[in-house]
Amino acid sequence: MSKKKLLKLLSYSFLTLVIFLLPLFIRQPYILHVLIMMGVNIILASSLRFIATSGQFSLAHAGMVSIGAYASPLLVMKQGFSFWVTFPIAGATSMIIACLIGYPFARLKGIYFTMVTLFLTEFIKLIAEQWRGLTGGVYGITGIPRPNAIIIPELLNVSFSSKVDFYYLALIMVIVTLLILYAIESSRIGMTFLSIQQSDLLAESVGVNSTGFRVLAFSIGCFFAGLDGAFYSHYLSAIAPGSFGFLLSIYAFIYMVVGGRRKFSGPIIGAIILTLIPELSRGFKEYEPFVFAGILLLVILLLREGVVSLPERLNKIIKRRFSHA
Amino acid sequence: MTKYFGGLAAVNGLDFDVSRGELVGLIGPNGAGKTTVFNLITGFIWPSKGKVIFKGKDITGQKPHLIAKTGIVRTFQATTLFSHFSVLQNIVAACYLKSEVNFWGAIFHTSNSLKKEEGVLRRAFEIVRFVGLEAFKDHPTRGLPHGYKRILGIAVSLAADPQLLLLDEPLSGMNAEEVDRAVTLIRRIWERGTTILLIEHNMRAAMNLCHRIIVLEMGRKITEGTPEEVKANKEVIKAYLGTGRHDT
Amino acid sequence: MLEQNLLNGLMSGWIYILVALGLTLVLSIVGIVQLAHGEIYMIGAYLVYYFCVIAGFRFFPSLLISIFCAGLLGIFLERFFLRAFRDDVEGAIISTIALILILQTAIVAIAGVGYKNIPSPIQGVLIVLGARLSWERLMTILVSIALVSALLIFINKTRMGQAMVAVSEDREAAALQGINVDRISSIAMFLGCSLAAAAGALTGAIFDLTPFMGGFALMKGIAVIILGGLGSIPGAIIGGLILGLVDGLVTALLSVQMASIIGLLVIILILLFRPQGLLGHE
Numbered sequence: 049m050s051k052k053k054l055l056k057l058l059s060y061s062f063l064t065l066v067i068f069l070l071p072l073f074i075r076q077p078y079i080l081h082v083l084i085m086m087g088v089n090i091i092l093a094s095s096l097r098f099i100a101t102s103g104q105f106s107l108a109h110a111g112m113v114s115i116g117a118y119a120s121p122l123l124v125m126k127q128g129f130s131f132w133v134t135f136p137i138a139g140a141t142s143m144i145i146a147c148l149i150g151y152p153f154a155r156l157k158g159i160y161f162t163m164v165t166l167f168l169t170e171f172i173k174l175i176a177e178q179w180r181g182l183t184g185g186v187y188g189i190t191g192i193p194r195p196n197a198i199i200i201p202e203l204l205n206v207s208f209s210s211k212v213d214f215y216y217l218a219l220i221m222v223i224v225t226l227l228i229l230y231a232i233e234s235s236r237i238g239m240t241f242l243s244i245q246q247s248d249l250l251a252e253s254v255g256v257n258s259t260g261f262r263v264l265a266f267s268i269g270c271f272f273a274g275l276d277g278a279f280y281s282h283y284l285s286a287i288a289p290g291s292f293g294f295l296l297s298i299y300a301f302i303y304m305v306v307g308g309r310r311k312f313s314g315p316i317i318g319a320i321i322l323t324l325i326p327e328l329s330r331g332f333k334e335y336e337p338f339v340f341a342g343i344l345l346l347v348i349l350l351l352r353e354g355v356v357s358l359p360e361r362l363n364k365i366i367k368r369r370f371s372h373a
Numbered sequence: 374m375t376k377y378f379g380g381l382a383a384v385n386g387l388d389f390d391v392s393r394g395e396l397v398g399l400i401g402p403n404g405a406g407k408t409t410v411f412n413l414i415t416g417f418i419w420p421s422k423g424k425v426i427f428k429g430k431d432i433t434g435q436k437p438h439l440i441a442k443t444g445i446v447r448t449f450q451a452t453t454l455f456s457h458f459s460v461l462q463n464i465v466a467a468c469y470l471k472s473e474v475n476f477w478g479a480i481f482h483t484s485n486s487l488k489k490e491e492g493v494l495r496r497a498f499e500i501v502r503f504v505g506l507e508a509f510k511d512h513p514t515r516g517l518p519h520g521y522k523r524i525l526g527i528a529v530s531l532a533a534d535p536q537l538l539l540l541d542e543p544l545s546g547m548n549a550e551e552v553d554r555a556v557t558l559i560r561r562i563w564e565r566g567t568t569i570l571l572i573e574h575n576m577r578a579a580m581n582l583c584h585r586i587i588v589l590e591m592g593r594k595i596t597e598g599t600p601e602e603v604k605a606n607k608e609v610i611k612a613y614l615g616t617g618r619h620d621t
Numbered sequence: 622m623l624e625q626n627l628l629n630g631l632m633s634g635w636i637y638i639l640v641a642l643g644l645t646l647v648l649s650i651v652g653i654v655q656l657a658h659g660e661i662y663m664i665g666a667y668l669v670y671y672f673c674v675i676a677g678f679r680f681f682p683s684l685l686i687s688i689f690c691a692g693l694l695g696i697f698l699e700r701f702f703l704r705a706f707r708d709d710v711e712g713a714i715i716s717t718i719a720l721i722l723i724l725q726t727a728i729v730a731i732a733g734v735g736y737k738n739i740p741s742p743i744q745g746v747l748i749v750l751g752a753r754l755s756w757e758r759l760m761t762i763l764v765s766i767a768l769v770s771a772l773l774i775f776i777n778k779t780r781m782g783q784a785m786v787a788v789s790e791d792r793e794a795a796a797l798q799g800i801n802v803d804r805i806s807s808i809a810m811f812l813g814c815s816l817a818a819a820a821g822a823l824t825g826a827i828f829d830l831t832p833f834m835g836g837f838a839l840m841k842g843i844a845v846i847i848l849g850g851l852g853s854i855p856g857a858i859i860g861g862l863i864l865g866l867v868d869g870l871v872t873a874l875l876s877v878q879m880a881s882i883i884g885l886l887v888i889i890l891i892l893l894f895r896p897q898g899l900l901g902h903e
Contacts, residue, residue: 105711152893159654159710163843164892170840171885178878228480235479236472236490243466246455253415253449254533255441255470294836298718305715334729341722348715349705 067219071212080211084283086323087218088276091225093303093315095272098229100309101238102265103245104154107297108165109273111172112142114292116274117281118176118183121192124282131195135278142274143267150263169294176289188288192281214283221279225272230312232268241265302340306347308354317355374413374423376406376592383409384420385592391537391570396563398583399572400603402612405589407572408450411539415447416440427537442470444536448526448543450572454514460525461510464497467532471496497532504528504558520551527558537568544575552578580604588612623873624752630869631862632758635765636820638861640838641845642772642854643816649789649852650809651699652707657720658817658842659835665691665818666825666834667728670737680742684764684822688815695814696807704806721835728832736829761823768819769858772812776854785809789852844888850898859899 074080092109099106116138123134153164176183183189194208195217206213232238240261243251248258281287299322307318322340329336351357376384384406391397399407412418414425416437424433432440455463472493478486501510504524514522523543530538543559544552556578563569573579579586580600587597590612596603603609640662647655668687672678678686698720706712743756776782787795788805796802820838845864849856864884871880891898 156892156896160892160896163847164889167840167844167885167889167892171882171889174878174882174885178882231480231482235482235486236469236474236493237476237479239462239466240469240474242457243455243469246457247453249417249449250453250455250467250529251469252417252437253441253447254467254529255438257436257438302715302718305711335726337722337726341719341726344715344719344722348712348719352712 089319095269099269102241110296111169112270112273113277116277120278138278139275143271146270154262190286308356374420398586401589406592446535447539450541467529626873634862634865639820640842641857643813644842646813656717659839660724661817662821662838663835665821669822691818692811692815695810699810850900856900
């Protein structure tokens with residue numbers, strides 16, 4: 049194995065080890081909370097980017113998250129199902145709704161698609177606020193139970209009474225999500241998404257059902273948004289429609305763009321950085337949007353392809369400097 | 374077929390056929406409706422009146438990707454490529470119909486689907502070589518000279534393994550050398566058994582290549598026949614002289 | 622009761638028209654998806670608050686000053702910031718989102734998040750045929766009509782207005798005809814922001830102000846443009862009136878919330894089945 053590859057493998061292994069063993073050294077609930085929210089945001093941004101690979105910019109993500117965030121607690125609290133059953137069902141609910149509306153939506157191009165997803169998010173939020181019988185109205189749902197304990201006698205007793213348990217759940221969720229998204233993206237399916245994004249006319253002319261694939265990308269992305277929502281609601285134990293307005297959709301979009309839309313690792317980096325910012329700017333919370341805005345402007349004016357493109361850009365600049373020498 | 378856009382008939386009572394193994398040319402002044410005909414045949418737009426019949430089946434009103442599946446592939450008048458992909462990636466992507474993609478197999482990267490992808494890669498490679506772009510196979514489409522981009526467009530359509538290939542002004546913007554190479558390529562494609570219907574403004578090339586020519590003006594067929602017959606036809610001359618268009 | 626809701630609906634309609642016309646101007650002439658348009662609306666309201674309540678000027682002078690200042694702000698933003706993203710949709714979206722954050726936070730820092738109030742410039746009701754019509758709302762409608770009429774006269778009867786139409790149809794062709802596209806852009810931005818600020822100020826005279834009032838205006842503005850058709854001025858007027866009246870009627874018959882829901886549903890359906898809007902082109 050080449051030296052470069054060995055180095056890469058070692059650093060990834062080390063990173064993985066650190067991430068898995070973290071709770072042994074860090075037990076402060078606050079830090080664990082930030083890390084958990086990082087995980088939530090990574091899934092949020094990555095699933096949004098997945099949809100973007102097919103050429104669609106969706107602002108419906110907040111709505112899709114909220115569908116999962118309501119579905120799981122409602123099934124657990126009103127029908128008595130176990131979290132482990134309702135969790136995938138929540139994802140499936142978001143996915144099915146995405147699939148149903150995806151077909152008429154997918155015919156819309158570009159900015160029209162984005163606009164209709166924006167209105168959809170508002171629509172879902174309004175319904176959540178009005179349908180008091182189902183969703184608890186503006187006040188939402190409180191007292192959402194923790195995920196059912198996992199008990200394997202003499203091996204495991206995970207009761208989700210501490211943040212550490214949620215940390216590992218989030219970690220596993222993130223890993224599984226990223227693995228699945230990466231697997232799809234690096235397959236022919238992923239290539240077909242990219243081809244539709246670049247020219248859906250050309251893709252159609254060689255036999256690709258561009259509408260069908262767009263719906264597929266949208267549905268899969270929304271599935272993970274639903275899962276994210278379900279985790280979120282059982283983690284926080286209370287949700288309200290206010291958390292799922294179009295601001296959340298915009299944040300997801302920002303995580304994706306700041307990190308870098310074109311690479312798989314982009315939204316991950318974006319989510320990590322932008323989850324840390326509010327935490328680091330605790331002191332001057334009112335100015336937090338300024339910091340966000342500043343980062344957005346920096347990215348858009350200097351690093352169009354996002355933070356992940358920084359190494360490449362630096363390389364180019366360095367090469368140029370040295371070729372002049 | 375007839376197609377109305379608003380009150381105007383872009384194609385008006387047009388009726389023609391193409392037999393298997395032919396190399397037919399579709400010519401006419403600008404605005405005669407030629408690209409509209411291609412759009413109608415391949416399902417990108419649907420006729421106001423009339424039918425499209427392919428291999429005995431009525432394909433009118435079908436979606437473009439399904440028509441491509443039945444064996445009709447078209448290229449585009451404006452250079453249309455997957456602009457972020459390399460030359461080879463363009464063709465690999467366009468091998469979609471031939472990739473026998475199985476959703477779950479693809480996701481789990483099963484050895485079966487990996488083998489199929491290898492086959493696709495090999496096929497794409499052959500196509501790159503067939504059209505003469507192998508030296509550029511990893512080149513991004515962005516910096517490619519215009520003539521090569523047009524060739525790539527044809528290569529992309531070949532990836533879908535067409536029985537009937539509709540080429541929309543493949544030679545547009547090409548210099549003399551590029552035209553010669555492209556004409557050779559088109560002839561070789563035809564020799565391999567693909568039926569070709571060709572729109573071209575380059576008269577000399579069209580007359581050289583095609584066995585039969587259909588002439589359109591204002592959405593109607595004004596004549597058809599061999600190149601010699603068409604060249605001598607008075608109405609064709611009037612149609613072209615009227616717009617000041619001469620052969621290149 | 623019904624007539625009051627209808628009057629409210631009519632007034633909302635004209636406010637929506639002001640916002641939508643401003644947004645259309647910026648969209649089709651400057652060429653930017655100005656997502657911070659709602660924040661200009663909000664700033665218009667706060668400017669009047671400062672001139673009227675803090676500085677002590679009368680309402681109408683404050684309104685005029687605020688409109689003018691907002692216009693100037695718009696020119697500044699367009700010239701030094703937004704022009705770079707003229708045909709870059711993704712860039713425009715991102716930079717105007719940044720602008721939303723900046724403007725909102727600035728107002729929060731200056732004025733705080735609490736509700737502010739501008740005292741009503743006109744009190745009392747007009748009684749017509751037994752209906753009690755609030756003068757406040759009537760005034761809002763009349764001022765809006767005046768502003769829109771002024772805009773229409775400007776567009777149709779002046780050379781600059783016609784130049785704006787030319788730029789909105791084909792920027793390059795207009796440039797070739799000798800039109801100074803950059804200057805027309807600035808003027809369009811000035812007008813667009815002025816209209817938004819006027820809408821905000823008029824709304825602020827009736828309802829409470831908050832730094833977050835812009836989002837609502839933006840959504841309504843976009844909804845009207847979609848309903849009436851992108852780039853169509855008559856479309857924006859008709860669309861605004863329809864949306865406003867629907868809001869007013871549904872509020873009267875059902876509830877405010879149902880009005881929003883039905884309004885959204887209508888817009889979603891229009892986008893799905895007639896995306897070019899009522900008066901737009903294919």
